[in-house]
Amino acid sequence: QVQLVESGGGLVQAGGSLKLACEASGSILSFNVMGWYCQAPGKQRELVAFISSGGYTNYLDSVKGRFTISRDNAKNTVYLQMNSLKPEDTAVYYCNAKGFGRNIWGQGTQVTVSS
Numbered sequence: 001q002v003q004l005v006e007s008g009g010g011l012v013q014a015g016g017s018l019k020l021a022c023e024a025s026g027s028i029l030s031f032n033v034m035g036w037y038c039q040a041p042g043k044q045r046e047l048v049a050f051i052s053s054g055g056y057t058n059y060l061d062s063v064k065g066r067f068t069i070s071r072d073n074a075k076n077t078v079y080l081q082m083n084s085l086k087p088e089d090t091a092v093y094y095c096n097a098k099g100f101g102r103n104i105w106g107q108g109t110q111v112t113v114s115s
Contacts, residue, residue, distance in 0.1 A: 002025050002026040002097065002102075003024070003104070004022050004025075004096075004097060004105065004106035005023050005025075005106060005107070006020060006021065006022050006094070006108060006109040007021050007023070007109060009093060009111045010110075010111070011113075011114065012112070012113055013114050014085060014086055014087055014114065016085050016113070019080070019081050020079065020082065020093055020095075020109060022078045022080075024078075024097065025076075027073075027076055028071065028077075028097065029073055031097040031100075031102070031104075032052060032053055032098055032099035033050050033051070033052050033053070033097075033098045034050065034051055034096070034098075035048075035049065035051070035069075035097075035098070036048045036050070036078075036093055036094070037095075038094070039091055039092050039094065039108075040090060040092075043091075045094065046060065048060050048063055048067065048093070049068075051069045051070070055071075062088075063082075063089075066083050066084045067080060067083070068080070086113060087113045087114065087115045088113075089113050090111060090112050090113050091111060092108040092111075093109050093110075093111050094106055094108045
């Protein structure tokens with residue numbers, strides 16, 4: 001079973017940047033889609049961005065132009081570059097991998113944006 005480990009979260013001031021990383025214990029090429037989700041307190045988990053095995057990307061409207069998802073297949077790692085962060089971006093961010101009947105989650109990393 002492939003495991004996902006997120007890193008890069010932390011506390012940042014509004015307008016700042018963070019880069020999250022999701023490292024898989026196996027090849028991410030075996031997954032059709034890799035994604036980043038966020039879950040704020042009292043809210044449902046929602047998809048922030050995803051990238052397909054072919055490199056297609058899509059984003060939540062509220063992060064378009066600020067966040068960029070990318071992947072390094074050689075390092076089995078997916079990244080989420082987050083710029084111009086806002087207090088409303090505060091959440092736990094989870095990495096997800098889907099493909100061939102598998103749906104795998106990481107443990108999450110906390111992102112806190114202060115105003």
